[in-house]
Amino acid sequence: MLVIKRKYLLLIGIAILFTSLILSTIPRYLEIRKISENIENELPKLEKSYNRYIEQLKAIEEIKKILKNPPEIEPGMFNGVRISRRGEEITLRGVVNGEEFVKMLNYFIRNPNSYIEYINLRNHAENPMSISTPVESQADVHIKVRILELKK
Amino acid sequence: MEKLNLYNKKVKVVSLKSAIAFLIIMLLPSIGGYIFLSHLHKHTIGKIKVRHAEIIKKLRLDITGSKDDIDDIENLIREYDTRFVVLTRQRKDIIDFLKSAYTTKKVLREVFKNFEKTEDNWMILSKMLMNPDRMSLHIYEIYTNRRKSDDMVKDLRNLGNVKENVLFDVFTTEGKKMSRVVIDFVSH
Numbered sequence: 001m002l003v004i005k006r007k008y009l010l011l012i013g014i015a016i017l018f019t020s021l022i023l024s025t026i027p028r029y030l031e032i033r034k035i036s037e038n039i040e041n042e043l044p045k046l047e048k049s050y051n052r053y054i055e056q057l058k059a060i061e062e063i064k065k066i067l068k069n070p071p072e073i074e075p076g077m078f079n080g081v082r083i084s085r086r087g088e089e090i091t092l093r094g095v096v097n098g099e100e101f102v103k104m105l106n107y108f109i110r111n112p113n114s115y116i117e118y119i120n121l122r123n124h125a126e127n128p129m130s131i132s133t134p135v136e137s138q139a140d141v142h143i144k145v146r147i148l149e150l151k152k
Numbered sequence: 153m154e155k156l157n158l159y160n161k162k163v164k165v166v167s168l169k170s171a172i173a174f175l176i177i178m179l180l181p182s183i184g185g186y187i188f189l190s191h192l193h194k195h196t197i198g199k200i201k202v203r204h205a206e207i208i209k210k211l212r213l214d215i216t217g218s219k220d221d222i223d224d225i226e227n228l229i230r231e232y233d234t235r236f237v238v239l240t241r242q243r244k245d246i247i248d249f250l251k252s253a254y255t256t257k258k259v260l261r262e263v264f265k266n267f268e269k270t271e272d273n274w275m276i277l278s279k280m281l282m283n284p285d286r287m288s289l290h291i292y293e294i295y296t297n298r299r300k301s302d303d304m305v306k307d308l309r310n311l312g313n314v315k316e317n318v319l320f321d322v323f324t325t326e327g328k329k330m331s332r333v334v335i336d337f338v339s340h
Binding site: 002017032112117119 | 235
């Protein structure tokens with residue numbers, strides 16, 4: 001019959017007890033502590049990031065309430081004016097009378113999503129433009145309009 | 153009959169079966185320790201969940217207490233920081249746009265409200281150059297008593313620096329005067 005000395009068995013038993021205790025508990029305890037501490041530290045940071053994102057989002061939503069869709073443009077909407085658009089810039093070039101010039105200005109002034117950032121107007125010497133006598137007068141105009149398109 | 157070993161130098165031994173059973177028993181404390189630590193872990197995570205219940209609920213986080221949780225949280229922080237930066241830029245762009253729009257619209261309104269032909273005043277816009285922060289106007293004016301362009305200059309002074317240059321101011325027929333004025337405006 002296979003037997004083992006009691007003394008050796010006791011020594012092996014104690015060795016297994018301590019080794020398994022050390023190997024199974026200490027690393028596990030350290031891991032648990034590390035994970036808990038990290039989660040505990042990271043959650044407030046996450047809350048802070050989330051809150052400031054939400055605040056910024058609300059602020060933008062408030063601003064967007066006063067804005068509308070950018071002005072729509074189509075060829076021929078102003079007599080004698082060529083209209084082109086490049087990104088958020090609209091260019092208008094042509095020969096206009098006072099009435100058409102005022103119409104153009106008003107169209108872009110009234111839309112909250114647009115403003116005129118450049119005007120170059122030169123009157124025709126023989127037939128100078130006057131806002132108050134709109135039909136007879138003419139001028140070369142070059143207007144650049146900046147528009148704001150809201151990204152969703 | 154009882155089996156007796158009367159040999160005086162006998163060695164104390166145990167059977168292999170008993171030895172294995174003994175060794176398994178020796179493993180039990182560590183298994184117990186492991187189970188205890190698992191419970192401790194769950195308890196700790198439970199406490200964390202209670203302390204940060206608001207954000208966990210808002211973002212529907214599934215905190216299990218694994219290493220993946222930390223990666224997930226860090227990724228979320230990065231994501232919200234990036235979104236914040238994008239929104240901040242967007243907000244700044246909108247505010248800059250609105251400021252520019254407000255200024256230029258106000259200037260244009262102040263200028264063009266004066267172009268109205270009456271018995272006493274008639275302003276003719278001869279040349280206009282406007283950039284985002286400055287404007288130059290060349291105006292002819294036929295008037296009886298006082299120039300309307302002076303009112304325009306007065307209004308524009310509330311919005312920026314104005315330089316008025318009267319190139320000529322002469323009497324014409326029917327007791328009227330004619331002048332040519334250049335107005336240079338720079339916004340504040």
